[in-house]
Amino acid sequence: MTTIGILGVGGLAELMVRGLQGSGYRILLSPRGAQASARLAAAYGCEVAESNQAVVDGADGVFVSLPAATGAEELARLSFRPGQPVLSAMAGTGLARLQSVIGRARGAVAMMPGYANALRMGPSILYPEDGFWRDFLSKVGPVHGCDDEKTFTAAATFGAFSGATVGWMAHVIGWFEAQGLPANTARALVAGTLRGNAEVLLREDRPLDDIARGVTTPGGITELLLATLAGREALAAWDEGLDRVLTRIGGEPISSKKSDRSL
Numbered sequence: 001m002t003t004i005g006i007l008g009v010g011g012l013a014e015l016m017v018r019g020l021q022g023s024g025y026r027i028l029l030s031p032r033g034a035q036a037s038a039r040l041a042a043a044y045g046c047e048v049a050e051s052n053q054a055v056v057d058g059a060d061g062v063f064v065s066l067p068a069a070t071g072a073e074e075l076a077r078l079s080f081r082p083g084q085p086v087l088s089a090m091a092g093t094g095l096a097r098l099q100s101v102i103g104r105a106r107g108a109v110a111m112m113p114g115y116a117n118a119l120r121m122g123p124s125i126l127y128p129e130d131g132f133w134r135d136f137l138s139k140v141g142p143v144h145g146c147d148d149e150k151t152f153t154a155a156a157t158f159g160a161f162s163g164a165t166v167g168w169m170a171h172v173i174g175w176f177e178a179q180g181l182p183a184n185t186a187r188a189l190v191a192g193t194l195r196g197n198a199e200v201l202l203r204e205d206r207p208l209d210d211i212a213r214g215v216t217t218p219g220g221i222t223e224l225l226l227a228t229l230a231g232r233e234a235l236a237a238w239d240e241g242l243d244r245v246l247t248r249i250g251g252e253p254i255s256s257k258k259s260d261r262s263l
């Protein structure tokens with residue numbers, strides 16, 4: 001049985017462990033945060049190692065979900081085996097930085113939404129391509145390999161996009177509630193609408209612009225809402241926010257090419 005060691009047992013680790021349940025991996029957790037590790041051990045049959053080094057020593061591959069600000073420094077204190085697969089999910093820690101602190105181990109970087117992975121529906125991005133980690137990530141959602149690090153870093157902004165869409169849904173659900181809809185109806189309506197539209201984009205073979213046109217009656221209510229959002233620069237604000245996230249995680253936004261697809 002393949003053993004995955006997890007360094008950093010916080011929010012992401014718990015969601016990944018939940019999604020990996022029944023996938024056939026043995027999971028070995030780092031000991032810090034004894035309560036969380038003990039809870040995961042009891043709920044999902046994980047094991048807890050005595051130290052971070054014991055996680056590395058006892059694992060075939062190491063999944064790193066340490067805090068982005070300090071994780072690389074912690075990795076530098078550990079000894080990895082030559083060729084040992086190490087996957088970092090730490091936002092903003094690029095492959096070169098990861099590789100510089102894991103010696104001759106085999107580094108790769110990934111990003112995923114987190115919560116959706118607990119339901120095995122969260123897409124991941126992976127760089128460079130690595131069969132060990134592709135198999136692992138595919139247990140918790142579809143995996144998209146990236147051809148180069150620049151593309152990976154740009155794609156990794158989707159981690160923020162993912163969380164922001166939850167905040168956006170919560171905002172819109174609040175609007176429906178304020179109009180008198182029961183909270184559970186508002187939540188089901190908003191989430192179900194987005195799920196349905198997401199399935200349309202995933203399953204229909206038509207060009208995106210055709211689909212967007214098809215849902216926008218000229219002079220109709222969708223056009224009214226989009227025009228209102230555009231008039232307040234709400235759509236352009238998504239570009240600005242993504243630019244800022246990309247800059248934060250070490251990328252260089254191509255700011256001149258703004259998306260105007262939905263206008």
Ligand SMILES: NC(=O)c1ccc[n+]([C@@H]2O[C@H](COP(=O)([O-])OP(=O)(O)OC[C@H]3O[C@@H](n4cnc5c(N)ncnc54)[C@H](OP(=O)(O)O)[C@@H]3O)[C@@H](O)[C@H]2O)c1
Nearest residue numbers: 008009010011012032065066067068074089090091113114
């Ligand atoms: N949350 C997500 O959905 C998500 C998705 C994609 C990527 N990520 C990335 O995953 C990483 C973790 O995010 P998170 O939300 O799970 O953060 P988190 O809840 O703060 O988890 C990080 C965990 O690492 C522990 N830790 C800190 N230093 C450690 C050390 N030296 N040795 C062992 N454990 C240590 C922390 O313990 P203490 O609390 O005791 O400090 C905490 O339990 C971040 O780098 C983030 O960018 C998160």
